[in-house]
Amino acid sequence: ADDGYRLWLRYDKIQDEDLRQDYLHQLRQIHYAGSSARIEKAKEELQRGISGLLAQKITFSDEPGNGPTLIAGTPESSPHIRSMELQGELRSLGEDGYLITRDRQNNIAIAASRDIGLLYGTFHFLRLLQSQQSLQDLDIKSAPQIQLRVLNHWFNLDGTAERGYAGGAIWQWEQLPDYKDPLYTDYARANASVGINGTVLNNVNSDALILTEGYLEKVKALADVFRPYGIKVYLSARFSAPIEIGNLSTADPRDPEVRRWWEKKANEIYSRIPDFGGFLVKANSEGQPGPQDYNRSHAEGANMLAKALSPHGGVVMWRAFVYSNEEPEDRVKQAYNEFTPLDGEFRDNVLVQVKNGPLDFQPREPFHPLFGAMPETPLMMEFQITQEYLGFATHLTYQAPLYEEVLDADTYAKGEGSYVRKVIDGSLDDKQLTGMAGVANIGTDRNWTGHPFAQANWYAYGRLAWNPELGSERIAEEWISMTFSNKEAFIEPVKEMMLASREIAVDYRTPLGLHHIMGYGSHYGPGPWVDEGRADWTSVYYHRADSSGIGFDRSTSGSNAVSQYHPPVKQQFNDIEKVPEKYLLWFHHVEWDYELDSGRTLWEGLVHHYYSGVDSIRRMQDTWESVEGYIDEQRYTHVARLLEIQEKEAAFWRDACVLYFQQFSGRPIPDAYPEPDHP
Ligand code: GCU
Structure with missing residues (x-):
């Protein structure tokens, strides 16, 4: 076994x-x-x-x-x-x-x-x-191209994991610091083996308690285990901690007592953990406290913490994932609007941590326009390894092609060749401090990640953080040979299956630039009909289907999000004839009879993507069956059964989306396809 x-x-x-x-x-x-x-x-x-x-x-x-x-x-x-x-x-x-x-x-x-x-x-x-x-x-x-190669764990102090699908938090808070589970050492070995050198232990939606003495003792115990493996510990800091655990009446970054409180807190942390990495902060985002509660900017908030850490060599990783429902502006434009005016205002030990796309870890998004737009600020990439929008730990989706697509995107910030990866590795704007974060998919499941193939996403993230140019294919080969088998007859078909899996995931969920049409709250199954609660958490806000067509007009005649990209990217995204089809409905509201590259109408093309996504899962199943016998029965069967679930759920996505959108298109499902079987 x-x-x-x-x-x-x-x-x-x-x-x-x-x-x-x-x-x-x-x-x-x-x-x-x-x-x-x-x-x-x-x-x-x-x-x-x-x-x-x-x-x-x-x-x-x-x-x-x-x-x-x-x-x-x-x-x-x-x-x-x-x-x-x-x-x-x-x-x-x-x-x-x-x-x-x-x-x-x-x-x-x-x-x-x-x-x-x-x-x-x-x-x-x-x-x-x-x-x-x-x-x-x-x-x-070999040498890493990126300096801080960090995992972000969204582990809560009660042992749960936000958006974690492989069990709970692996830190046994109640047993630390006295008992150090040997699993912590295996965790460190796995990370060091791919070059990961930092770990943020707690959720970005953070509990101030982590900064109290009792918890810092536990954090120290983990830091001691990780240190010999070259891994530094970081914490998510709650901006209002001076109020919650410090008995102050404010967390205003201009208040001298607040500033002193953070300086003393930093001293206290470093007296236990001399190589403590620093703080990750989610501020004024989705209800989290932050400097704007006191009419101060993100830069002022970040700089206060950075100043406290700076004598000890620590850094602040300040997240740019900010948006507000009260703001009438298109959600995907808000982070850029808020952060670009602050370029140059951050202390030199601050990195601004930016999600790969401007919305939220969707199966596909164009690259975040902040990349290439803040030349004076070190920008850190944030990828999501845990599959919040990609079928949790049930669906087989190898994400290296997603990461690579973003890293290889050309921002044109300084003309052709201004790739996102050059922003991240510091070479575009001559930055010394560089970093990449991956929101981890690790939990208490015996195999760490739930799906056996989800291990590949942890592996690939680390390898790409070391070298963003390694390539998904090579990484898949390495991982397969170490994890399963060295036999060519196994590696080749399994590699092909992995490499295709991300596009397949897009096909049966959000083809042609669709986004944010998943189930409310859970983010698991389809929910294109979601139309209640705050507008920016619905689906109809994003797909905007009506009898004339479908898609979010972000062109110059719509929300004008295209203007946040440099020319010629801006012109390309703005032009319905030139925008890559994979982003078509992200940037345009398109008529149902619009002709796609394939010659199909938009409606037929949409239906085609949904059907071919499901058919491709059947081919993945065939591939997997063809390699039975090369590996142990336990992992083989686990993957085989998960692929069966994936096939059923992909069909559910297809049928739900095709039937839902058909109400607006009013057009038949082309004869070539069987009728949906989930009415
Ligand atoms: C998503 C996710 C949240 C998370 C947030 C973030 O919205 O659903 O659970 O807290 O991203 O990255 O801060």
């Missing part, structure tokens, strides 16, 4: 005997220089990995002896590494980078400037063995 707990760090014995012998021969001795908590963790992992994969216990030798040896060290810790004269190259790879190469005697060497690079290099080396790569011409250089 296999419950998937080991994630991609499985280390099962390599079955190919020749290969195993070859690896054993090359790793006859292992010399790991230096001694530190991180080196200990790297050695432990190597020990675990090699004894599993090669079924041989390893011992570490004190000196690089005779015969093939794996040598790891920094130029400071190892005379041997020093003699390889890699210093210049290592410097160019920065603090976290590493080299995996051959020395003059043809030994394998892992070299880095710092111990953390050795840990990352060790995980990389193990990945080579796990995916059965040749060790012959090793010449690997």
Whole structure:
């Protein structure tokens, strides 16, 4: 039986005997220089990995002896590494980078400037063995392009997880700090293996209690577990905490007592956790308190916290997810309107954290227009790994193509080639402080993420935060080979299935630029009819279907959201003939008989997307059936059954949406398609 707990760090014995012998021969001795908590963790992992994969216990030798040896060290810790004269190259790879190469005697060497690079290099080396790569011409250089690679957990102090679908919070608050569940170590290993170096422990809708002494002791205990893996702890800070736990009557950022309170709080945190990362803040958004409660700007609020953290080296990650129902302006325009005037006003240890799109983690959105619009401010990307709008932990949706689509989008902020990823990695505007956040999909489920394939989204997020140009395909290959099987006959079809899965998810939910038509509150099933409560949480506000057509007119003759993009993106999105069809109904209200690229009318095209989405799930099921036998029965069956549920629910989405929109289009469902069976 296999419950998937080991994630991609499985280390099962390599079955190919020749290969195993070859690896054993090359790793006859292992010399790991230096001694530190991180080196200990790297050695432990190597020990675990090699004894599993090669079924041989390893011992570490004190000196690089005779015969093939794996040598790891920094130029400071190892005379041997020093003699390889890699210093210049290592410097160019920065603090976290590493080299995996051959020395003059043809030994394998892992070299880095710092111990953390050795840990990352060790995980990389193990990945080579796990995916059965040749060790012959090793010449690997790797360094992260983004500095802060952070998971955001939306865990509450009562143990629940907001928008989490894999069980509850993994922090056992009531048992901390005394009992440190070994799971925390496995969590840290998994993150370090993909280069994640930060974790925000609590929900952005935050409880001020996390900042009290009792909880800070628990936070310290977690920080102590994570530190040897290079992972810093951050907290979501509630802006009104000085009132709630500090007995002050205000949280006004201009009030000297409030400022002092935060400074003392920061000192208190750092006295326990000297490498504390900083605060994540959701302010004046969806009912959360913030500086605007006192008529102060987001910048003033962020700067007060940043000033308190700055003597200790901490940062503030201030979220740009703001919108208000009272505001008559199109919701997707509000964050840009509010934040662009503040560009240049933030202290230098503030990052503004921006969701990938201007609405809210929809199956597809155009990139957020703030990217490329705040050259004076470090902008941090926020992706959602947890599948709030993508079928929770029930639907198989590999999200790397979604992340990649956004990272590769061209903002044209400084002409052609001003990709979103260049905003994020700091190269476009010469920013030193850079970051990416992923809202985690991890919970107490035995396999961490609920759906076995949801593990791939955690993995892919980390790999893309390290290198935004890695590519979804390569990441999928790595993940499949480590998680399931190295057999080509398994990898190829499963990879194709994963790569197609995101577009399929869009097809049966929100094709052609539709958005926000899911069930109210739960955000799970279809709900294009939702028409009650605050307007910006309904569906009709977004799809605007009527007898003339469907879609949200955001062109210059509509809400003019297109004006927030630089030319020529603006002109492209504004022109119904030029806008990419995947964003058509995001930017335009389109007549039912409008002709699409395919020659179909809009109505026929819409129906076609919904039907082909469901048909594609059936093809995914066929693919999965075709690889039965390559992997363990437990995970195979789990995925097979989940695909059955996905197929039923995709059909429900299709039928609900097609029948609902048909009331407005007044047109028949083309003969080629069977009648919906969920009247
Ligand atoms: C979404 C989500 C909320 C979450 C919010 C946020 O609206 O449904 O649960 O709090 O995003 O990102 O702040």
